[in-house]
Amino acid sequence: xxxxxxxxxxxxxxxxxxxxxxxxxxxxxxxxxxxxxxxxxxxxxxxxxxxxxxxxxxxxxxxxxxxxxxxxxxxxxxxxxxxxxxxxxxxxxxxxxxxxxxxxxxxxxxxxxxxxxxxxxxxxxxxxxxxxxxxxxxxxxxxxxxxxxxxxxxxxxxxxxxxxxxxxxxxxxxxxxxxxxxxxxxxxxxxxxxxxxxxxxxxxxxxxxxxxxxxxxxxxxxxxxxxxxxxxxxxxxxxxxxxxxxxxxxxxxxxxxxxxxxxxxxxxxxxxxxxxxxxxxxxxxxxxxxxxxxxxxxxxxxxxxxxxxxxxxxxxxxxxxxxxxxxxxxxxxxxx
Numbered sequence: 001x002x003x004x005x006x007x008x009x010x011x012x013x014x015x016x017x018x019x020x021x022x023x024x025x026x027x028x029x030x031x032x033x034x035x036x037x038x039x040x041x042x043x044x045x046x047x048x049x050x051x052x053x054x055x056x057x058x059x060x061x062x063x064x065x066x067x068x069x070x071x072x073x074x075x076x077x078x079x080x081x082x083x084x085x086x087x088x089x090x091x092x093x094x095x096x097x098x099x100x101x102x103x104x105x106x107x108x109x110x111x112x113x114x115x116x117x118x119x120x121x122x123x124x125x126x127x128x129x130x131x132x133x134x135x136x137x138x139x140x141x142x143x144x145x146x147x148x149x150x151x152x153x154x155x156x157x158x159x160x161x162x163x164x165x166x167x168x169x170x171x172x173x174x175x176x177x178x179x180x181x182x183x184x185x186x187x188x189x190x191x192x193x194x195x196x197x198x199x200x201x202x203x204x205x206x207x208x209x210x211x212x213x214x215x216x217x218x219x220x221x222x223x224x225x226x227x228x229x230x231x232x233x234x235x236x237x238x239x240x241x242x243x244x245x246x247x248x249x250x251x252x253x254x255x256x257x258x259x260x261x262x263x264x265x266x267x268x269x270x271x272x273x274x275x276x277x278x279x280x281x282x283x284x285x286x287x288x289x290x291x292x293x294x295x296x297x298x299x300x301x302x303x304x305x306x307x308x309x310x311x312x313x314x315x316x317x318x319x320x321x322x323x324x325x326x327x328x329x330x331x332x333x334x335x336x
Contacts (some may be wrong), residue, residue: 002301003051010297010309011049012323013041017064019071022323035071035079039064044293046095046110046145053103060098060108066090068110068120084120084128088113091141095193097157101149109147111139115162117169133169133177137162144194144208144247151201158196160188164211166222182222182230186211193246193261193295200254202226207249207259209241210234216264217243219271235271235279240264244293248308252300260298262290266313284308288315289324304330 002008006026014020019036045062052058055075063069068085090110098108104124112118117134143160150156153173161167166183192209199205207221219236245262252258255275263269268285290296294311301307305328312322 001049001051002299004054005302017041017043042092044093048096048098050098050100052100060096062090062094066092093142095145097145097147099147099149102152109157111141115139115141117159140190142191146194146196148196148198150198150204158206164188164190166208189217189243191244195247195249197249197251199251207247217241236281242292246295248296248298250298250300253303260296260308266290266292268310288313
């Protein structure tokens with residue numbers, strides 16, 4: 001994430017299940033830090049982060065015993081940890097999603113240990129409050145979760161159904177959560193990631209790893225424009241994806257979107273869209289440089305720049321389990 005235009009932060013689970021991070025300030029080098037010690041996190045669970053105001057960051061992860069853990073940072077103070085949901089609340093390979101729709105509010109979601117869709121919200125001056133969006137058996141326990149807030153008074157959440165469907169729920173201020181379906185059973189990999197963006201207030205976009213029934217998956221998406229229904233499409237039906245890959249997405253300007261994922265040969269792939277054109281797929285990193293089941297993350301801290309990070313595979317410059325990155329500046333080359 002990027003809380004201010006001149007800074008970026010990333011986090012990952014360490015080899016001994018610690019929670020590790022690194023931050024960058026313009027003009028300096030990347031600096032590493034540890035948020036939680038060895039044994040704190042699930043070795044294969046998801047993470048989520050938001051910055052609700054420029055001087056603060058919130059981070060969440062799946063605990064080693066299936067809890068939902070969090071940590072917050074305020075400028076001038078050290079990181080402080082807390083727990084949102086107790087041990088056994090979530091599958092150890094589960095995922096998380098989070099948004100901050102207004103500066104004094106945070107929202108977090110996860111898939112419960114029995115396939116429910118769980119959430120918690122925080123309002124400034126209050127405590128975290130937990131709630132349920134969908135009952136047991138509604139979601140794939142290892143499937144992706146994604147969320148956006150396209151306007152301050154609304155939130156959208158998506159997850160992979162237990163049968164490989166693509167499910168959603170929306171909330172409008174003053175009304176309860178309402179559920180709907182984007183894609184039917186067997187549309188999505190029950191082990192694959194999801195990503196979403198809202199590039200303009202009247203539109204949303206969500207992507208997932210499709211279930212092709214083979215070792216090579218594809219990348220599918222759906223878009224919504226205010227006043228219309230959800231429409232589905234394929235981004236990479238032939239380009240391929242690892243069935244267990246994560247997905248990252250950004251919209252650096254209102255007329256463009258970018259997504260990234262790990263391909264079947266453990267290369268990182270990308271696709272970009274510019275208004276008026278079609279999706280274009282490209283290779284983002286070398287074959288073998290990504291981990292087939294590893295995460296991918298991205299930010300655009302300024303309109304003319306993008307950054308991506310992923311967990312390295314055997315062919316990565318510093319080997320398997322490393323943290324790899326690439327940056328792009330408008331009218332300049334990509335660099336690793």
